[in-house]
Amino acid sequence: MGTRAIAGKVVQVNEEGYLTDPSEWNKEIGLEIAGEEGLSALTEAHWKVIDFCREAAKGLGGKSPTLRQITTGTGVSTKELFALFPKGPAKKVARIAGLGKPEGCV
Amino acid sequence: MTDENRKIAFICSKGALDMAYPALIMGWAALGNGIDVTIFFTFWGMDLITEKRIDHLEIAPVANTSMKMGMMGVPGNLGIPNLMGVLPGMLVDGGAKLYGCKMSVDMMGLKKEDFIDGVIDVVTAADFIDMSEGAQIIFI
Numbered sequence: 001m002g003t004r005a006i007a008g009k010v011v012q013v014n015e016e017g018y019l020t021d022p023s024e025w026n027k028e029i030g031l032e033i034a035g036e037e038g039l040s041a042l043t044e045a046h047w048k049v050i051d052f053c054r055e056a057a058k059g060l061g062g063k064s065p066t067l068r069q070i071t072t073g074t075g076v077s078t079k080e081l082f083a084l085f086p087k088g089p090a091k092k093v094a095r096i097a098g099l100g101k102p103e104g105c106v
Numbered sequence: 107m108t109d110e111n112r113k114i115a116f117i118c119s120k121g122a123l124d125m126a127y128p129a130l131i132m133g134w135a136a137l138g139n140g141i142d143v144t145i146f147f148t149f150w151g152m153d154l155i156t157e158k159r160i161d162h163l164e165i166a167p168v169a170n171t172s173m174k175m176g177m178m179g180v181p182g183n184l185g186i187p188n189l190m191g192v193l194p195g196m197l198v199d200g201g202a203k204l205y206g207c208k209m210s211v212d213m214m215g216l217k218k219e220d221f222i223d224g225v226i227d228v229v230t231a232a233d234f235i236d237m238s239e240g241a242q243i244i245f246i
Contacts, residue, residue, distance in 0.1 A: 067138050067200075068196070078199035082137070082200050090135075105131050105135055
């Protein structure tokens with residue numbers, strides 16, 4: 001556990017760099033983390049996924065939903081999700097959305 | 107080693123439902139973490155990619171010491187959800203590379219048309235050894 005400054009705000013993070021308090025997150029933080037994850041911009045489609053995860057996390061103890069929950073909940077296809085967040089959407093989405101890693105497997 | 111450089115290769119040699127899930131679920135988890143995934147299907151594992159078989163995977167009650175008396179006769183494979191209709195497609199869409207085993211295909215008289223969408227090719231054991239260079243290999 002520690003803290004780090006992201007987009008001009010000091011937030012709490014765990015040893016893997018995930019925000020531990022979703023309420024400390026804002027869109028600027030999401031944008032900066034997205035940049036660190038190799039995404040130069042966040043489109044409307046990205047935000048659709050991020051917003052869904054933020055909302056779903058309220059019922060999941062601050063953890064990001066699983067990829068299957070994201071695809072069924074947003075209507076974004078698996079292929080599209082992997083294109084929006086290439087190379088590891090489960091971790092990337094959680095990190096950018098300021099949530100914990102998903103706890104389910106599928 | 108970062109996840110982005112990791113490669114995992116699964117060898118699926120079993121066609122029972124409880125032996126199908128490990129590779130498919132771990133493979134899916136690996137894709138979610140940004141890891142390169144290759145799956146080689148061989149022998150009874152061919153059932154996992156064969157259109158006519160995939161929806162009929164079951165849990166073996168015989169010679170299964172974990173199958174206790176009370177579990178016998180519980181319908182629907184002990185109530186375990188059957189995700190075989192969606193999991194392979196999810197893996198393909200997520201970028202996993204699926205291959206069938208040449209020897210099994212010849213032995214069982216299968217053709218590439220018998221497979222579900224997304225199976226890239228039928229390859230030999232030596233091909234699989236070549237393509238899995240540097241990967242962590244999991245045999246199931």
